Amino acid sequence: MGTLKEDAYIKIREGIVTLKFKPGQWLHDTELSKLFNIGRTPIREALIKLEQEGFVKSMTNKGFMVSEIDAKGINELYEVRAYMESLAVRRLSLDPLPEKIKILEDIFINIKNLNDNLPLSVRFNIGQKFHRTLIALSENELAISIMDTVYDHIERVRWLDISLNDRFVENMESHLRIIKLIKEGDTEGAEKEVKRHVFASKDSILKFFEQRKNLLYL
Amino acid sequence: MGTLKEDAYIKIREGIVTLKFKPGQWLHDTELSKLFNIGRTPIREALIKLEQEGFVKSMTNKGFMVSEIDAKGINELYEVRAYMESLAVRRLSLDPLPEKIKILEDIFINIKNLNDNLPLSVRFNIGQKFHRTLIALSENELAISIMDTVYDHIERVRWLDISLNDRFVENMESHLRIIKLIKEGDTEGAEKEVKRHVFASKDSILKFFEQRKNLLYL
Structure with missing residues (x-):
């Protein structure tokens, strides 16, 4: 796994686990890219991995949302x-x-x-x-x-x-x-x-x- | 998950499970792209998901290899x-x-x-x-x-x-x-x-x- 993608992955996951990013919140790759100063491609790849782990959900044409808790x-x-x-x-x-x-x-x-x-x-x-x-x-x-x-x-x-x-x-x-x-x-x-x-x-x-x-x- | 990525994911995974792609075999995104007639970006995204599931391993600068069995x-x-x-x-x-x-x-x-x-x-x-x-x-x-x-x-x-x-x-x-x-x-x-x-x-x-x-x- 590339270093940038790993960086992005760790930072987004930490934000979700510590509730800095709230359940139901939209995560936009452009905003995350600015926030962490990491390119949009590694951000997107990190989000795909986080989707796989159930931390975010991807909505067609809408991007990624922090998964809800029930x-x-x-x-x-x-x-x-x-x-x-x-x-x-x-x-x-x-x-x-x-x-x-x-x-x-x-x-x-x-x-x-x-x-x-x-x-x-x-x-x-x-x-x-x-x-x-x-x-x-x-x-x-x-x-x-x-x-x-x-x-x-x-x-x-x-x-x-x-x-x-x-x-x-x-x-x-x-x-x-x-x-x-x-x-x-x-x-x-x-x-x-x-x-x-x-x-x-x-x-x-x-x-x-x-x-x-x-x-x-x- | 986009349809193309999902398509690529299902096809590569099936190839691995049925041993069409053997343990230890290199999977090149350009070759897979030709084989399945799917663009390189969805192929790459599918490979990242398969890495997460342990079906392939990514080697820095070398691409993806079908995971071995021991x-x-x-x-x-x-x-x-x-x-x-x-x-x-x-x-x-x-x-x-x-x-x-x-x-x-x-x-x-x-x-x-x-x-x-x-x-x-x-x-x-x-x-x-x-x-x-x-x-x-x-x-x-x-x-x-x-x-x-x-x-x-x-x-x-x-x-x-x-x-x-x-x-x-x-x-x-x-x-x-x-x-x-x-x-x-x-x-x-x-x-x-x-x-x-x-x-x-x-x-x-x-x-x-x-x-x-x-x-x-x-």
Whole structure:
């Protein structure tokens, strides 16, 4: 992939994930070209790649629009996530290498106790890092590539979950339980816990989605 | 997506899946443009989409090459497939609608007995149709889109499995067992059977891959 196209791709995708470009917003290649000071051809090629990943939709003769977010889509993202993370813990628990376990445990090393009064952004990042690391350690390149896109889609809506603060201790305990089950080689137990954990997040976000979705369009 | 680009995309992808374009073969946009009588811009845009899906690889200043096939990649494809099909049978078994069950059962309606002496291509098609239908009936658009690509990748290697003939009765019984478990709402049982079934296919293909992979390059 050419450097200019890659540049354009990374910048537009980041704008979408951080909601700088809002769901439903039109993206015009001439405007993006000016904004990022990148030619229209690499911008267009980046948009085609982003369309393929579901971040934008192309409308014939109208250009590209940032893809919208709805409850059905959130549900689908979390389902795929639950099953891809199950795949990852399966692989890890079938061959629980100490160096991999250590990488997972180190994510939580600086959290002295589960009641630490951590800011919301830190809570977000720990959870995200744990899940992205699970997938990375699976070493299934296809799953890694699928989840790279899925996590970014989820990123757009995750902070709608205002109950994350309440669920932090519960989530932390669940993360540690998953590590323990992997360590013990309990594949079935680890897969079950991952699914329970991810589906609980899904239910929580969906609970708040309808009443807070307008915030995505601010 | 423009019609010309879509045309180019479908034709090149079909060429790759049916091994008309071999793994490792260079695809030159000028040649493809002549072959399909489609302009170079839509050809290039189609190649970018195919790169995103892993069917070709772009090499800086060298153009595009049909992606190669190796045991690691086959393993990854079948793992993702096992888990996405688990997701599908979960959804189906949680709400086993009679009209969906009927669609699955109808796939096998013309097979009078499991010892029918069906040609290999028919055996292939029945299995493929069952699995693709499972995913389609899940109605998870994200999973459907992921598997559309995964099944086509698998297509490139599936006929390496020379033991498919022996496993036909076993596979058929497994398909019918999956339908029965969905019907009974036995989510855990259905998921287990799907995984067992897909991992058995994977083991069988991997067993023959090393000794027969040269056939992919003929």
